[in-house]
Amino acid sequence: MAETRFMTINMGPQHPATHGVLRVVLELDGEVIVKATPDIGHLHRGVEKLAETKTYHQSIPFTDRLDYTNAMGNNLAYVLAVEKLLGLEVPKRAQYLRVLMAELQRIAAHLIWLGTHVLDMGAITPIFYTFREREAILRIFEEVAGGRLTPTYLRIGGVSKDLPEGIDEKIKAFVQTFPDHVKEYETLLTKNVIWMKRTKDVGVISKEDALSWGVTGPTLRGIGVKYDVRKAFPYSSYEEFNFDIPIGSVGDVYDRYIVRLREMEWSNAIVEQALERLPKGPIIANDPRITLPPKEDVVTDIGALIRQFKIVSEGFQPPKGEVYASVEASKGELGFYIVSDGSNRPFRFRIRTPSFANLSALPRMIEGSLIADVISVIGSIDIVLGEIDR
């Protein structure tokens, strides 16, 4: 008596192509996926609970560790939310420095994505190219902020340090050479027959489905929906920069690849503009109850030392209320929803991460396709488990 049964395959949690500890339970009919069930939470660290026990300043380092490839962007989303709650005005120079760093970080994050995504599918060469450029960006971060992967550069009200001497030249050198490097990646992939066969018409999702599943970022723009938080709700002076939002048409893995490549070029253009037009002035707002005093003052002036001590140990008390502020992170819309009860700790600290919503659409993208496509689809939605599990 013949009986048809589906085979269940456990992909992950330890699998090089799941970019962390993601487990997907796949039910297969031959090579075709009948049902896919993502299983997340292996990296859950309870950041939302932890932040409720900390003052507002103390939570900044947690945000670096959400999407650890996009630390500057995460910092930015969080400090924007707190500044909105406080109604705090940030100096122009700090806003431009934030844009500069966030866009460099976006390039770095997309470079990790590109390298690992194609590596998953068997192309070993590009990762060496992309990590070469990423290293240049991380060296810039190291000089500016002191850290590479988790720089914690932003502060509530501004940034922690001004640019060091001579860094302009290094950023300029990077900006000038980067477009040629993008062309290099393109010669390896864009018209590569194997690459096109693996990515064209794979992982397609319709516009209606993508919106219903809350998909944002390059994954949504690949379908042709022009939604980018930088344009929809400009923050940190993005309205003063000249850039475009690249979009795709089909919404397959290949379109997402093209969208991200073009996005890197636009980010590069934004970095160039920010550096050219960098205004002079203070790098952090001067509100004695909220912002940290400059480091030179702390070591020379007792008043500044006391101010620093008060802010670090007690924090500040924002007004009662709730705010949501979001940025266009490298993966999509990253938002912080903060509810304040008027005390020095947040009542509720909610992180809306792009990867969480994007991953929930994974079954929709892969059900009915071949098992080999799972690898390319997971790579193309660019998930980081650190921000899914929080």
Add this chain to the structure above:
Amino acid sequence: MTEDNLTVRKLKDKFANAILEATTFREEVTVTVSKGEIFEICRFLQSDEDLQYHLLTDLCGLDFFPETPRFGVVYLLYSMKSNQRLRVKTRVGEMESIPSVESIWKVANWYEREAYDLFGIRFENHPDLRRILLWDGFEGHPLRKDYPAEGPDFDKPFVPEV
């Protein structure tokens, strides 16, 4: 300012009794509604021609312990047509459940599972309401205010028997 908002006006026309409060704080519009009509309100906001809140940006729980009703559920919606956000809030008691909006926005599936996992809020008509971040068999709901941040077994270290 809140009264001028088209969404608030339309909601007040259609669900006069269910809209408890509409406020604006830092240019963000928040509408507090009663739990009973949350599903109809969400469906209206999503499908109305003038509003078109097609994107459920976020859904999360809140714990107001020791107040009653204990929990809050917050929906953050985004309309591409008008480029506006709207926050819809409602309250739900500890022993109650709230209608799921999974059939309106599919992403609510995971968001509601998360709220169930971390707060213990139960959603009616949810297709697959089980824990998402924590493992099956985990006891308690960590984001509740009466759950200790360091964990309930902080002072009882696990020592394996040799």
